Amino acid sequence: MLSDAKIKKAKATDKPLKMADGHGLTLYVTPAGGKIWRLRYRLEGKEQQLVLGHYPLMSLAEARDARDDARKILATGGNPAVDRKAKAQAQVEESGNTFEKIAREWHTLNLPKWTEKHGADVLVTLERDVFPAIGAIPIKDVTPVALLDALRAVEGRGAIETARRLRQRCSGVFGYAIATGRGTNDPAAQIEKAMAPLPPKGRQPAIVESFEKVREIIMRVDETPAHPVTKLAHRLLALTVVRPGTLITTPWSEFEDLAEADPTWVVPAERMKLLKGHKHDEARDHFMPLTPHAIEVIGALRKLTGRGPYVFPNGRHSHKVMSENAIGYLLNRAGYHHKHVPHGWRASFSTLMNEQRPRDRLFIDMALAHISKGEVEAAYNRAQHMKLRREIMTEWADNLIVGLMPLEQVVKMPRRA
Structure with a gap:
């Protein structure tokens, strides 16, 4: 039987030194001084030899445990060498199945159903807030405490909603790992x-x-020094109550056919706030009746930006659209910081028009694209509800425009220094 003292005293010689411990376990001392644990055993009548490890990385007690484990495998008809290779391969695979690797697979799998913006946001938040903490850990070894610590750091900077979204995204990753046999x-x-x-x-x-x-909001905005295109964008936003992001990305091609008696702005589904799977469904296009006041604003804009591709181009790069913040900053300078934001026009429209026309709530919601056309098509055909919606938008515009500065004067007002 070997002991730690005997092993430590063992010196290298010109030939390999074999020191037996029992039941096939032997310590080989090489001429170079290395000490290797080997196990000798017989399988199907043939002698086999298996390297268990190196001393002192594998202690005498650990070598004996490895020998006993191998003997148990032999007792059940198995081959310790094959079992050892299988475990080694499993460890290699496990180390490769890190949280980050599987998260990136999950992200790629889900990209087709997400919008480009959402897909980019998902990956950025994972790369910034999760991967540095647990990305390199095999997914089976990620503990609730480790994940919670990572999300606590996000909460610590006040991003509570972001932390919650990250938890949901991580849950999706773990669910994918379980489904593909790599998570438990x-x-x-x-x-x-x-x-x-x-x-x-x-x-x-x-x-x-x-x-x-x-x-009063429009009056004060019109009087505030700013680029005329920004002021006209604000007025058209108020008149049409579309989402600000939808408005600023409008191409002139959508305003090409407005000479008819009842002009209608058709916003294609791909530019609406919809799930990615709905963005190519023409049935979800948004129809906005344009009032004479809105047509007047579009006419003023055409004189300023009509030669470019966008109705509201970026001031420096005409091939890009206006910044999403431009209208908001204008409202702030007009004195409405924390009082009224660009998106607030939708709330103003909904509140005031529902007070005036409580029976038309359904159609007021349709003007805001809160109800799809399909939900009311069975009761109202397009001619009927478009006629009523045009009446609603005209009433809104007529109430809104009373006493406002003429557009010719708005575009001549001082610009911001």
């Missing part, structure tokens, strides 16, 4: 109740008290 559980599901609660959701600032108050 979902730590993200276990930590939900340990995360910081979401703060109460606040509404986007909007003036909704009266038409007099909303008219």
